[in-house]
Amino acid sequence: MAGPLSKRGKVGLGAALLSLTLMLAACQPGPPEPAPSPTLPAPSPTQTAPSPTQTAPSPTRSSAQAAGGSVHFTAQGDIGVGAGAKKVLDVIAGLKPQLNLALGDFTYKKGMEQEFCAMVTGSLGTDFPYQLVAGNHESDGSDGDIENFVRCLPNKLPGLEGDYGKQWRVDVPEQNPVARFIMVSPGIDFRGGKPLDYSRDSERWRWTADAIDQARSQGIPWTVVGMHVPCFSLGEKSCQAGKDFTNMLIEKKVDLVLSGHDHVYQRTHQLSTGGRCPGLVPAAYSAACLAGTGNSPVQGSGTVFVTVGVGGVGLYNVQNNDPEAGYFVTWSGKNRNPTLGTLDVTATADELAARFIPAEGYSFADSFTLQRR
Numbered sequence: 001m002a003g004p005l006s007k008r009g010k011v012g013l014g015a016a017l018l019s020l021t022l023m024l025a026a027c028q029p030g031p032p033e034p035a036p037s038p039t040l041p042a043p044s045p046t047q048t049a050p051s052p053t054q055t056a057p058s059p060t061r062s063s064a065q066a067a068g069g070s071v072h073f074t075a076q077g078d079i080g081v082g083a084g085a086k087k088v089l090d091v092i093a094g095l096k097p098q099l100n101l102a103l104g105d106f107t108y109k110k111g112m113e114q115e116f117c118a119m120v121t122g123s124l125g126t127d128f129p130y131q132l133v134a135g136n137h138e139s140d141g142s143d144g145d146i147e148n149f150v151r152c153l154p155n156k157l158p159g160l161e162g163d164y165g166k167q168w169r170v171d172v173p174e175q176n177p178v179a180r181f182i183m184v185s186p187g188i189d190f191r192g193g194k195p196l197d198y199s200r201d202s203e204r205w206r207w208t209a210d211a212i213d214q215a216r217s218q219g220i221p222w223t224v225v226g227m228h229v230p231c232f233s234l235g236e237k238s239c240q241a242g243k244d245f246t247n248m249l250i251e252k253k254v255d256l257v258l259s260g261h262d263h264v265y266q267r268t269h270q271l272s273t274g275g276r277c278p279g280l281v282p283a284a285y286s287a288a289c290l291a292g293t294g295n296s297p298v299q300g301s302g303t304v305f306v307t308v309g310v311g312g313v314g315l316y317n318v319q320n321n322d323p324e325a326g327y328f329v330t331w332s333g334k335n336r337n338p339t340l341g342t343l344d345v346t347a348t349a350d351e352l353a354a355r356f357i358p359a360e361g362y363s364f365a366d367s368f369t370l371q372r373r
């Protein structure tokens with residue numbers, strides 16, 4: 001399924017100036033003022049299942065192409081259709097990213113796909129690339145159907161390959177890409193109650209590994225992998241993404257791995273394998289698996305994992321004494337600095353700068369920058 005990458009050309013001076021102008025116009029971060037304290041409904045976590053076979057709908061030209069040497073995106077999951085979701089959408093609208101990664105769990109209810117899509121397009125516009133990957137609530141069609149979401153919020157990025165909504169990749173900008181986004185769906189059930197096979201050396205494992213390897217060999221500065229479920233977490237969830245699959249992402253030094261599912265915000269240090277850390281083991285901690293620590297690690301040392309399951313619905317508690325806590329730099333949950341909001345990332349050839357922007361009524365914040373070697 002991994003096809004050839006799109007051609008990358010040179011940008012002339014005129015185009016570069018135009019790109020710079022458009023980029024400046026498009027990237028005005030404006031974190032909203034934190035405000036009063038929220039009362040949000042808690043969704044019920046559950047299961048999932050099967051799926052469709054669609055390929056990406058035809059892409060429309062988007063602002064993602066205009067920014068030249070940078071990419072600005074937001075990411076969050078676990079959204080719902082309530083007041084929290086709308087507040088987070090307001091934040092995204094204010095940040096004016098080129099695209100948003102919606103990391104699954106959209107409505108938590110059946111039959112509300114159109115309402116969800118209308119809520120999104122009402123805030124962000126009908127042409128905005130609000131890019132989907134399924135969560136466990138819609139992957140099997142039980143609480144809304146990923147196939148319906150994909151129809152009402154279709155892919156808007158040119159050059160996307162794979163099965164949009166489930167397993168896809170895209171380079172942004174299409175010409176001279178700064179980042180490759182690889183979205184996958186391990187650890188959740190699809191139609192028929194079965195998970196997709198991401199076991200070692202399976203077709204989907206190889207698709208993912210090849211996408212990472214090719215990005216590196218093609219000189220794309222940053223690789224971002226997204227999926228609904230995390231592996232390491234201080235919230236309620238276990239390693240649903242799979243230990244082997246997660247270690248493969250670390251061994252390949254993916255720069256940033258994004259997830260939702262646990263309704264918390266949490267960010268790890270750079271994690272790496274090798275030497276005295278042959279592989280990370282869930283529910284345990286080894287200092288030998290820590291690479292870059294702090295807020296400005298250097299690219300290539302390891303992988304930073306961020307869970308942004310705070311896109312609108314009710315929060316879960318975090319366990320401050322979780323065995324994996326040593327891997328984390330910062331975290332937030334229902335019982336610790338509760339927040340809804342979004343991750344906001346701007347990447348250039350030199351650095352990837354990320355920050356968490358809280359929705360109105362919240363004050364938790366985070367920021368880190370990965371420096372290019």
Ligand SMILES: [Fe+2]
Nearest residue numbers: 043078105261
């Ligand atoms: Fe969720």
